[in-house]
Amino acid sequence: MRMLQRNSSETVRGLSRLVGWLLIAAVMVFTLAPIGIRPVTAAPADLERFVAFVLIGGAFYIGYPRHHIGFVLLVIGIAGLLEVLQNIVPGRHGHWHDYFVKATGVLIGTLLARLAEWAFIRR
Secondary structure: OHHHHHHHHHHHHHHHHHHHHHHHHHHHHHHHOOHHHOOOOOOOHHHHHHHHHHHHHHHHHHHOOOOHHHHHHHHHHHHHHHHHHHOOOOOOOOOHHHHHHHHHHHHHHHHHHHHHHHHHHOO
16 A cells, blocks of 8 residues: 555656646746737736746645755746846836746745645645
């Protein structure tokens, strides 16, 4: 049984890592590409940014259990870098407000993943 638990937790970590990196790649493409190819939903842009980074923060929290702080800082740094890089892409613009929405999303995603982990471990 212990071997099954180890294999399933390794699988979950691996999938979380994959999801986290794929989401980062997608955010990078949509952030730095021309505005015309950015997907549009009915949700406000701030909500889209926030949810994307909640998912990224949660995925990295689960995927890298021994490096929580490092990955939180990495993703927050990537969010800041993307905002800066937008200023050199024609037709795009980075804003401090967008950065704070993304950074808050990372922190909330990490917190939600931590709460979920705590709830499942206590079972």
